[in-house]
Amino acid sequence: MELIELYLPLILLMLATGVVGGVMAGLMGIGGGIVIVPVLEFALGFLGVDPAIRMHVAVATSLATIIPTSISSARAHHARGAVDADLVKLWGLWILTGAALGAWLAAHVDSGGLSAVFAVVALFVAAKMILPLSEVRLAPKVPNGVLTPVLPGLIGGVSTMMGIGGGALSVTTLSFFSVPIHRAVGTAALFGLFIAVPGTIGFMVTGQFLGGGHVLPPGSVGFVNVIGFLIISPVTYLAAPLGVRIAHSLTQRQLRLIFGGFLLLAAGRMLYRTVLGG
Template identity: 35%
Template sequence: MNLLSPDIVLLFILLGSLAGFLAGLLGIGGGIIFVPLFLHVFPLVGIDPAVMVHMAFGTSLGIILPTAVSSTLGHRKRGNVDWSQVYGLALGGIAGAALGSTLAAFMRGDSLQFLFALMQTVVALRMIRSRRYLPPERDKPAPFWQLVLVGIAGGAFSAFFGVGGGVIAVPLMVIVLQLPIQLAVGNSSALIVVSSLAGAASYVFHGWNSPLLPPLSAGYINLLVLGLVAPFSMLSARIGVRVAGHLPHDKLVKVFAVLLILVGVKIGLQALN
């Protein structure tokens, strides 16, 4: 099979719809879903193992970008984005994304795959054991240098693993910057726009001259997969958000977290073998 076969095209449309629905239903970033799916599907279409993991990360970031833009606009309407803070976060996010994607570009695919599996398992355990944290009141705005450092951490994490980065950025904004959770989530969405854009651009740059790329690729981003998955993911995410209001959210998150752990273990064992 190849990327242009009707069966594979339909498969990516279905996977994009499923991933978007789960992201909206569970309130999690799509990258934690897209990357494992790509790692399982890309071998089926003959993508070379030497670039498969890098392409999974880069393509995931390309898909996350329009979703993050849509999310940021939604949070902006609700007044949950502080643009005076976003500038510092964005500056750090660009630097962090450049650093994270560059480190990933020079690592072996199996090493990246194992680290992703480890990260996914840790995130899943945190989802199971999550507790609400109420930050103390901050008397004055967060210092600019703290905003930049949080942006660097979020951007580096996002670009290195091909995920949104909210899983690290939101806790840092709540604990370090002492922001209310609604503002932290809104600011994180704006940070993800910048970090995913910078990260995706870096994956394009580092993979541009690779002779192992499949057709319709710009560096380590496959444009066909991007075009098939992104629109359906965004549409199904809205459906997931609506359905979430009628289901026991906490139990669903914990069930999904167990699934993530199982998938993480499988991906990790594949990398070791």
């Protein structure tokens, strides 16, 4: 009975997180990580997980849950013709490479550092979507040349360190290069899979070499907590198509405002955590 009383609130919280994360994944082309990371970090604190590795576990587990969510969301967007195959061919390899490097780097950054990365990047993206900057265009199309690896590499690396599927950065970047918002969202959904797979594997491996007396929560493989993955993943997978239907019923301006407002809230939560250092 005591175990039920301890874990039931956590299970219910993770189920609710899965629903919200799945809907947001389909709605905005994100893997739900921008919801899952702060909630998981809070839940792990409730269980007494070491603050020094709490953010690492939250980020790694979030990436694992993004795998099935991205598959569900990308399939639904592809059915509506919203995934740009040419762009996937151009950026896919570099996003994969950046994600793998990001997982390695995150293992060498403290928990506060990961929270700061999450907050700063999310604030920038929120400003881009909410302010008139959302209409700014840097070029009429996505650049293809010597610098091609830079943008997707950064998106993959930074997204892995944030524990997100890259939609927040991919959608923003693609909109700078005149990609229509619905096509940007649909393509970002597939990029989430390219980020989550190498990122998850990287966190599994680097978490095996944890030193300093830190103890991972039960049911973990490296930094990835399998228990959290098993609870959240099925719910996010089932909820993602609902978000897709909502996304295609909104105007571009409405979608931008929802996207930006949600990121602003998530960024504020992580910035608060970074300042307090807890």
